[in-house]
Amino acid sequence: MSTDPILPTNLLQKLRKATFALSLDISNDSQQKLIDYLALLSRWNQAFNLTAIRDPEEMLIKHIVDSLAVAPYVKGARLIDVGSGAGLPGLVLALISPDQQWTLLDSNGKKTRFLLQAKAVLGLQNVTVVHSRVEEFRPAHCFDGVIARAWASIHDMLAATKHLYCEKAMLWAMKGVYPEEELSTIDHPYTVHRLVVPRLNEQRHLVCILTART
Numbered sequence: 755m756s757t758d759p760i761l762p763t764n765l766l767q768k769l770r771k772a773t774f775a776l777s778l779d780i781s782n783d784s785q786q787k788l789i790d791y792l793a794l795l796s797r798w799n800q801a802f803n804l805t806a807i808r809d810p811e812e813m814l815i816k817h818i819v820d821s822l823a824v825a826p827y828v829k830g831a832r833l834i835d836v837g838s839g840a841g842l843p844g845l846v847l848a849l850i851s852p853d854q855q856w857t858l859l860d861s862n863g864k865k866t867r868f869l870l871q872a873k874a875v876l877g878l879q880n881v882t883v884v885h886s887r888v889e890e891f892r893p894a895h896c897f898d899g900v901i902a903r904a905w906a907s908i909h910d911m912l913a914a915t916k917h918l919y920c921e922k923a924m925l926w927a928m929k930g931v932y933p934e935e936e937l938s939t940i941d942h943p944y945t946v947h948r949l950v951v952p953r954l955n956e957q958r959h960l961v962c963i964l965t966a967r968t
């Protein structure tokens with residue numbers, strides 16, 4: 755890899771302002787680890803192209819803060835991030851929620867290698883990394899919730915992940931503009947939350963879907 759990128763010194767301050775705006779109570783240690791994760795992602799991105807975004811400040815907002823915005827809605831003890839990529843949002847959420855057990859699933863080998871490195875560097879005991887296609891993954895236990903960010907249509911998410919859910923589990927689909935057409939294709943109960951991501955002038959929505967009717 756090439757020389758490590760030098761991160762702007764004010765990133766931690768900007769992160770703290772963003773978490774305050776989101777009304778999130780995140781420890782100083784966890785906030786520093788989020789910056790450490792950003793540094794690691796920036797370094798790996800030079801060689802492995804894990805994300806198209808290169809500017810660290812833009813990565814902070816569009817990746818980390820964007821992931822943090824869904825935190826108030828993501829509940830459960832055992833959770834899985836499908837198509838996790840560079841750990842967005844699963845690794846970010848695992849970092850701030852040590853009581854949750856997270857599985858980060860991706861079919862791309864270079865991305866799961868990065869996730870394993872990030873897990874080791876950040877000392878995350880509540881993270882399991884799995885290199886597999888979701889259709890082929892057969893976990894030893896079911897999950898309370900599944901989250902996916904920019905991975906597939908809602909209809910395809912539900913079809914591909916139906917073997918992962920515990921009873922009354924949730925699917926959280928992170929979307930940009932309101933996915934009206936996608937929602938018209940499903941018959942599960944759902945709610946949609948419009949997210950306000952600090953310093954991001956783009957639409958964000960979180961679709962929360964109950965995977966089985968009560």
